[in-house]
Amino acid sequence: MMTFEPIGRVKNELTEKRFIKNAENIVSEIIIEEDYLDGLYKIDEQKYIDILFGFHQSEGYKMITPVFNGETRGVFASRSPNRPNGIGVTTVRLLERKGNKLVVTGLDALSDSPVFDIKPSDFSFQRNINIRDDAMPSRPRINIEKHISCGESRALLNQAGELHGHFCPGLSMGVMATMHVMDLMRQTSDGMEDLLAFVETNNCFSDGVQYVSGCTFGNNALIFQDYGKNALSLVDRNGRGFRVRAKNDIRQVIDNYFPDFNPLFEKIVVERNHQDELKRKFGAVSRRASFGMLDIPFDEIFNIQEVTVEVPAYAPIEESVECAECREVFMKSRGIGRDGEFICQACRGIHHPFLDGYGIHCC
Ligand SMILES: [Zn+2]
Ligand SMILES: [Zn+2]
Incomplete structure (x- = not known):
């Protein structure tokens, strides 16, 4: 027989027993018991953690149980709180640690639920399977979404390169800007104009935006404003979101980190010198700079501000x-x-x- 002692308790707005929808918008605090505080050492390095908690208000269970969409399922094929051992497990986003409190979003536990254990989320299994082929034919962007939520910028840049044809700092900036905002907005895209990307230039940057945001030329969720600026506004249907703009001294920043990039760029791209040896060298330097950009702190490259913009109506279907x-x-x-x-x-x-x-x- 195993017995569990709570290591902490949940505090949030969920005081009544009810079906919890959209837990990602609920902010909870997990108050950790004094005796276990040392166990939180370096937990703030984690973005996602798994919470094991008790369904303290649930009693009994049914082997076949109704689930949220009205269907019935076996208890082990459901997330019903009424289970043989009333244990809940949920992956949440860790916003911050404040002393003995962990502030999280996404926890579908009632206030006062006992917490039995906390661990960093392990995405290695998901990373190694191709979810798209296995389970999610209706969400073809699931792998991209997973990379965004896990902060896997290298994987996204690699794939954006398949679209763009080469690796360059501009492409990386498009990938980085879009990842950052999508993560802030916690918004996904199904290419149906509910997430809209306003880009202000047609260059490498915009291809990074298209690949990561899923807002493309073809699905009308990409809006082009010909201002010639490396900038992106990513907004929802209500026009609310963020504008990210490359800093004015971005060329200098690139020069500081990758001093061989700009001189070769001048020769190959500006002067159109197509000498094979030089082109090969530029390809390698550009690739190194492109992946290297991902390690530069966001604030060194971009300015970001919250915006509300006017968005067009859904595209008409024409005769x-x-x-x-x-x-x-x-x-x-x-x-x-x-x-x-x-x-x-x-x-x-x-x-x-x-x-x-x-x-x-x-x-
Ligand atoms: Zn490029
Ligand atoms: Zn004609």
Whole structure:
């Protein structure tokens, strides 16, 4: 027979027994008993911890039990608080340690619940399986989300490189800025315009943003403002979020950390010197700088501020019509109607703004 002595107790707003939804928004304090305080040594280095606690208000259990969506399941296939041994285990985010208190979010335990144990979360199993293939066909970005929440910037940069074609400091900055804000907002993206990214430049930075945020050119969640600034505003449907901007002296920062990057950049990218040997060298230097950027403290590279911006309505689904001249189908709003017929812009010969390496312009 094993008996457990609580090492601490939960304090939060959850005083009534009820189904707990959105625990990630609930802030709890775990008050640790005096005798166990030394056991908290270096716990503040952890971002996520597992809490084992007791369901002190639960009595009895059913082998087959109803779960939150109305389904019934075996007790071991559920997170029901009514269990043979009333033990709860939840991974929470550790915000801070204040003496004998751990301030956490995400704990779905009632106030006064006894806490039996605390451990750093171990993500190594999740890291080594490809969750996307196994279990989450409906959330194709699950691996990206996992990398964001575990702070795995290297993995994200590697994958962003697959999209971007090379590794460079700009790509890293896009990855870093987006990771930072998504982690702050605790927001995920399903590419349905509920998370929106405003980027102010079309360069390497924006590819890091697209890859990590899931806000892309194709899903209308990427909004391009042609200001030519390395800046990103990531906001929710209500327009609330953060704007991150590269510091004015970013070139100098890169120069301090990676002195061989800028001179080679001048030769290869600015002067378009395509000598093979030089290109190879630049590739290696750029890659080193790109991954090295990830170790530079965020505040040395970026300014960040909370913002509220105006967001566009969800993109309309448009009627398709056939062009009377070229016979190709196009979105109705993109052409003109004439005597019940429609003509596309290409056939009208009108030059409409387009986006290329020079920004948005007409011709
Ligand atoms: Zn690049
Ligand atoms: Zn046409």
